[in-house]
Amino acid sequence: MTETTRTLKVDFKKCIKAGECYYNHPDLFKATESYYPTIVVSHPSTATEIREAREAAEVCPSGAITFEE
Numbered sequence: 001m002t003e004t005t006r007t008l009k010v011d012f013k014k015c016i017k018a019g020e021c022y023y024n025h026p027d028l029f030k031a032t033e034s035y036y037p038t039i040v041v042s043h044p045s046t047a048t049e050i051r052e053a054r055e056a057a058e059v060c061p062s063g064a065i066t067f068e069e
C-alpha cells in the first residue's frame with residue numbers, strides 16, 4: 001500500500017460524539033461546535049499518525065472510525 005491509500009474515515013451515522021478521538025488524538029481529529037469530529041489527517045503517513053489512527057479506530061466506542069490500510 002502506498003501512503004495515499006491509507007484512509008481514515010468517520011461514519012457520522014454511527015458517531016455518538018463521545019469525543020475519544022479528538023481528546024486522545026488531536027493531531028488527527030478536531031472537535032466541531034456540534035461535538036462531531038472532523039478529520040485533520042485523512043491519509044496518515046508517518047509512523048506516529050498510522051499508530052494513532054489504528055488506536056483511534058480501536059477505541060471509538062461506536063465503531064464509527066475506520067482506518068483502511
Ligand code: SF4
Nearest residue numbers: 015016018019021060
Ligand atoms: S471517538 Fe467515535 S464516537 Fe467518539 S466522537 Fe470520535 S468518532 Fe464519534
